[in-house]
Amino acid sequence: MGTLDFLLQGLLVAAQPMNLLYALIGVTLGTAVGVLPGIGPALTVALLLPVTYQLDPGGSLIMFAGIYYGGMYGGSTTSILLNTPGESSSIVTALEGNKMARAGRGGPALATAAIGSFVAGLIATLGLAFIAPYIVKLALVFGPREYFALMVLAFVTVSSAFGDSTLRGLTSLFVGLTLACIGIDQLTGQARLSFGVPDLLDGIEVTTLAVAMFAIGETLYIAAQGDKGPDKVEAVRGSVWMSSMDWSRSWKAWLRGTVIGFPIGAMPAGGAEIGTFLSYATEKRLSKHPEEFGNGAIEGVAGPEAANNASAAGTLVPLLTLGLPTSATAAIMLAGFQQYGLQPGPLLFATNPQLVWGLIASLLIANFMLLVLNLPLVGLWVKLLTIPKPWLYAGILLFATLGTIGANPSVFELGMLLAFGLLGYVMRVFGYPIAPVVVGLILGPLAEQQLRRALSISQGDITVLFTSPIAAVLLVIATLAFVVPLILRARGRGEVLAQLAASED
Amino acid sequence: MNKGNSPSVETRRPDRAALIIAVVLAAIAGLIFWDVSRLTGLAGYSQVGPTTVPYAIACCLIVLAIWTAIEGLRGDFVEREPQQLGPVAWVVGGLVAQMLLLNTLGFSIATGILFALTARGFGKRQIWLTIPFGIAASFLVWAIFAKLLQLSLPAGPLERLLF
Numbered sequence: 001m002g003t004l005d006f007l008l009q010g011l012l013v014a015a016q017p018m019n020l021l022y023a024l025i026g027v028t029l030g031t032a033v034g035v036l037p038g039i040g041p042a043l044t045v046a047l048l049l050p051v052t053y054q055l056d057p058g059g060s061l062i063m064f065a066g067i068y069y070g071g072m073y074g075g076s077t078t079s080i081l082l083n084t085p086g087e088s089s090s091i092v093t094a095l096e097g098n099k100m101a102r103a104g105r106g107g108p109a110l111a112t113a114a115i116g117s118f119v120a121g122l123i124a125t126l127g128l129a130f131i132a133p134y135i136v137k138l139a140l141v142f143g144p145r146e147y148f149a150l151m152v153l154a155f156v157t158v159s160s161a162f163g164d165s166t167l168r169g170l171t172s173l174f175v176g177l178t179l180a181c182i183g184i185d186q187l188t189g190q191a192r193l194s195f196g197v198p199d200l201l202d203g204i205e206v207t208t209l210a211v212a213m214f215a216i217g218e219t220l221y222i223a224a225q226g227d228k229g230p231d232k233v234e235a236v237r238g239s240v241w242m243s244s245m246d247w248s249r250s251w252k253a254w255l256r257g258t259v260i261g262f263p264i265g266a267m268p269a270g271g272a273e274i275g276t277f278l279s280y281a282t283e284k285r286l287s288k289h290p291e292e293f294g295n296g297a298i299e300g301v302a303g304p305e306a307a308n309n310a311s312a313a314g315t316l317v318p319l320l321t322l323g324l325p326t327s328a329t330a331a332i333m334l335a336g337f338q339q340y341g342l343q344p345g346p347l348l349f350a351t352n353p354q355l356v357w358g359l360i361a362s363l364l365i366a367n368f369m370l371l372v373l374n375l376p377l378v379g380l381w382v383k384l385l386t387i388p389k390p391w392l393y394a395g396i397l398l399f400a401t402l403g404t405i406g407a408n409p410s411v412f413e414l415g416m417l418l419a420f421g422l423l424g425y426v427m428r429v430f431g432y433p434i435a436p437v438v439v440g441l442i443l444g445p446l447a448e449q450q451l452r453r454a455l456s457i458s459q460g461d462i463t464v465l466f467t468s469p470i471a472a473v474l475l476v477i478a479t480l481a482f483v484v485p486l487i488l489r490a491r492g493r494g495e496v497l498a499q500l501a502a503s504e505d
Numbered sequence: 506m507n508k509g510n511s512p513s514v515e516t517r518r519p520d521r522a523a524l525i526i527a528v529v530l531a532a533i534a535g536l537i538f539w540d541v542s543r544l545t546g547l548a549g550y551s552q553v554g555p556t557t558v559p560y561a562i563a564c565c566l567i568v569l570a571i572w573t574a575i576e577g578l579r580g581d582f583v584e585r586e587p588q589q590l591g592p593v594a595w596v597v598g599g600l601v602a603q604m605l606l607l608n609t610l611g612f613s614i615a616t617g618i619l620f621a622l623t624a625r626g627f628g629k630r631q632i633w634l635t636i637p638f639g640i641a642a643s644f645l646v647w648a649i650f651a652k653l654l655q656l657s658l659p660a661g662p663l664e665r666l667l668f
Contacts, residue, residue, distance in 0.1 A: 001662060038581040050656070052649065054654075054655065062590065082649075087567065095603070121510065138561045165583070167569065167572050167573060167576060170569060171526075171530065171569050173574070174565055174566055174569060178533060178537065178562055181537070181558065181559050181562065185555040187555065188554065190544050190555050192540065192541065192555060192559060193536075193537065193540050193541075193545065197538065211610070212645075215590055216600070217622070219596060220593050220596055220597070223589075223592035223593050223596050223627060224589050224593050225588075226589040226592065244552070273604075292617045323617070389627045389628070389630040390623070390625075390635075391626055391629075393596075393623055393627055394619075394621070394623040394624040394627070394635075394639065395620075396644075397596070397599070397600070397619055397620070397623050398616055398620055398642065398643060398646065399646075400615060400621070401600070401603060401619065401668070402616070402646060402650065405612065405658055405659070406650065406656040406658060409608070409657065409659045410657065411605070411607070411608065414600070414603065414604040415604060418600045418601065421600070422597070429521065429585055429586075429588060430526070430582075430583055430585065431583040431585075435550065442660040445555050451553070451558065452553050452557070452558075455553040458552060464551045
């Protein structure tokens, strides 16, 4: 069967009433958390994991993906109206979008962001559907050493290639890898780093770590900044409809943003932010109105917003076809698959096509839902921005602890939640990135397993890791991704990389 | 505690905080070496066993510790913004209270206290109002998640009284 047949079958799965409901819940929650500053899709999926233990796997995963897409839409609203990006991937949108809102053009800014997100989401999801089968075929020739090399590449790009410090990125990664060692060794059954504590034998729960780092760490950090006065929310003035001028300036930017964002999301490069910055730079260079950049140029909203949605879809390519998460949200979605005993990768397409194609098709449907949620109903979301901080963060902690208590109502688990929350706070204070810890914890055991398999096959001969052409190429790219930024930073060109920092989403 | 304006970290060179971080990283590496050295044998014919990867991680941590220490001594470790520790203490206090009270007083009361103390950390001072509000909100959440979605959330006197 061809991709189209699979996709049509997937649409049948996705169109089941329960799955439509899950998708609707997902996109609504996703938009809400995207709008709210301080919480993002990674955290929301982590919070929902324990709650969805008993639900149907397909439905839950459709919901998680909806949250991911919704978060990308919602983040733009906050950037445009509040000038405080709700998501790290909407930082660029704030540059031009907020200027437009101040100039009374908030309506068209929101519209171009929403329609651009829709166009990009649609094209990129179709891209996902048509590319995935090819990568699956490629992945079938991957052995343990190729997978290991791929994971090394993901480790390097997530931790040290972007961001403002190789040292701090790597430190975060190795903290995550250390945490990943805790518990019973998968291959020999020996307890490692558990110090006789029975609660540690199962290892550190991904959800506990993610919720602690993202929700509690962030809450503590915001609390420690003190009261800086209320943020100013720009009212949506003017029509949300775009003039024909706006359309003609937007559509090319949407398409270019999609073309830039999708491959960047699909590469193990981490985060949607990079694509948005590249798209912004491209639009600035190509624009016929360069003087408007910095004062509210509509291309500067249209391009980056399209890019961030396209890269969200792109991130699903390595996640579904290789089981390789390249962003924190994808990492936690991987934990979601594992919760149901499913391992994303080429085999999943063979063993569970209903689930995979249902998921992909539901993303197409989710895109239509998001367009409706974000254009006519935008006024509703704006109200979320007026929740006072004490209630907002008290509520966030209520739900953050709810998830952990629901999974394991023990004092020990809550103690870990608090300890990791404090760790997340201290890391934020000293500028350590958070995503590498989460990715390290999830990917660490998989990488170790592949490494030990590869070395068992070769009877301990380490050179085997470099002698396969695919693995060698991947490792060379990983080395370049490690060394080149080091040299750039040493020469004082680091600020470009700092801007491309991949953070939580 | 009420004001909590004192800046928590002084920026001086060499950077003391960076040195502390370096020591902590080295200590974690030492802990890994100590713990993993107890696991013996089992490397088998491939010479890679459960100890290989932890040892590699520990070695990398030591390198990172030295690197951090060098940056700290040079004084080019990251710059920090002053932190207000008062609000942080309130939020942490709320989490500790919830952790200790959860299994005796139940989800609603323990989480209600967390709610109120967090709000206090963000500037809502009327604790006599926020605690009852927090308990009511938590109870509603408990009812939805424990009764409707069958999540196992610990019940306390309040939950038993009403269900």
